[in-house]
Amino acid sequence: MAPLKLSLACWDYDRVKALEDGRVKPEGIELNFLNLRVEETFFRQLRYKEFDVSELSLSSYVLTLNSDDPPFFALPVFPSRFFRHQSIYVNTKAGITHPSQLAGRPVGTPEFQMTAPVWQRGILEDEYGLAYDAPHYFTGNVEPSNVERKEKIPLNLAESVKIQSIPAGKCLAQMLADGEIVALESATAPSTFGKHPDVGRLFPNAMEVEKDYFKRTGIFPIMHVIAVKRSLLKEHPWVARSLTKAFNESMQYAYDAIHERGALRYILPWMQFHVEETQAAMTSGNNADERWWEDGLTAQNRRTLDKFLEYSYKQGLAKKQWKVEELFVPGSLESFVV
Known part of the structure; x- marks a missing residue:
């Protein structure tokens, strides 16, 4: 069977770079990675629904759920996080x-x-x-x-x-x-x-x-999610698990790169010390491989999303205070269980 051709609009973050350059290939999918800045992606996707899959503002995505017929379903993948x-x-x-x-x-x-x-x-x-x-x-x-x-x-x-x-x-x-x-x-x-x-x-x-x-x-604010057209998922429900798994694999390449010690992969002369500082501040510090940026519904991500959904509803944006599970494609969460 020929692979399903899908467009993905996303900025070329280190955590998705392996998807962009083909080191990671989603099972059953031929991905057309469109490296676009977030402002353009959000405008084109929210206004015209141009892409099969896209990075999307967490807030804007939650607001699409106010519709009687929401156009997108999110994957538990968080390409952008930021202390604000x-x-x-x-x-x-x-x-x-x-x-x-x-x-x-x-x-x-x-x-x-x-x-x-x-x-x-x-x-x-x-x-x-x-x-x-x-x-x-x-x-x-x-x-x-x-x-x-x-x-x-x-x-x-x-x-x-x-x-x-x-x-x-x-x-x-x-x-x-x-x-x-x-x-x-x-x-x-x-x-x-x-x-x-x-x-x-x-x-x-x-x-x-x-x-x-x-x-x-314990909150590391989530900014963006990966959203898939619901019409696509109705026809090809397996796409959610395939993409979620691929994003998780791509994340590992990003972690491998920042821990490289043979030569500097980035133009930061004290990169290793910054990694160590981040690890000390955001993990238990007992495991050098412990991640501070993780996809899926970890306890930290659930706490973070719960708080955002509280804010969105309290500030008069979301029509109700959504439950975390209601944001994501059913079954996609299981992709992170090994």
């Missing part, structure tokens, strides 16, 4: 010394439904007492553009949420530098960070704050 304390920026002249001081103040965010700001709002509420609806939000392009940025998925938020979109031609990066907004909750760093004297991080010691957060909560 480091991605909250402030105008240093605004006098913000504690997150609670953002209440009632103008705060920028590219899209309210973006995964990164959902995490950031939830963490600031849980950890620092800033209610998610306390700031006055301004949404739009982080950098200059002639096209107005809009939410990728229509929202139906509580009246207490104050949101104002900025027009094309304005950008949040410059608004932050000029003091029009006092903070920016984002995924990407604004271009004014590191270049403008009045733009800094809300948490100057972000790495220490994030390590402490992980130590206390």
Whole structure:
């Protein structure tokens, strides 16, 4: 039987590189790997459903479940994770010394439904007492553009949420530098960070704050999932297990690469020490092969997803507080059992 030809849109992360270059081949599938940045993938998939399989924002994916006929089903594969304390920026002249001081103040965010700001709002509420609806939000392009940025998925938020979109031609990066907004909750760093004297991080010691957060909560925030068209799965249900297994195999290549000691595979001269530091901070430290970034429904991933689903529902995005198992293709979780 000829292999099933499928398109996969995903950025070329180290953990998927073996899928892109063919070292890992999903059983029964001929994969056309499309190396696209996430912004393009998300727009094209959510708006036009162009790809059989794609990387997808966790928040946007959860919002697709609000539909009576959801278009996608996720695999328990998490190509992007990120501690997001480091991605909250402030105008240093605004006098913000504690997150609670953002209440009632103008705060920028590219899209309210973006995964990164959902995490950031939830963490600031849980950890620092800033209610998610306390700031006055301004949404739009982080950098200059002639096209107005809009939410990728229509929202139906509580009246207490104050949101104002900025027009094309304005950008949040410059608004932050000029003091029009006092903070920016984002995924990407604004271009004014590191270049403008009045733009800094809300948490100057972000790495220490994030390590402490992980130590206390066990949460390593999940940003993206791998989503498959439900129409494809109805016709070829075996695809879910085949792809999930292949992503897991590709992850092993990434771990092998960062532990290579014969020569530097990456342009980081102290790579090994960074690996050791990460291992000490995020694993038990008793096993050099222990992973800190794992797919599947491990106890850590379940805890992380439960918390995100709580935030999504509380912030008025998800129509209900979904259970973790409801996010994923039935049977795909078993692919990680050896």
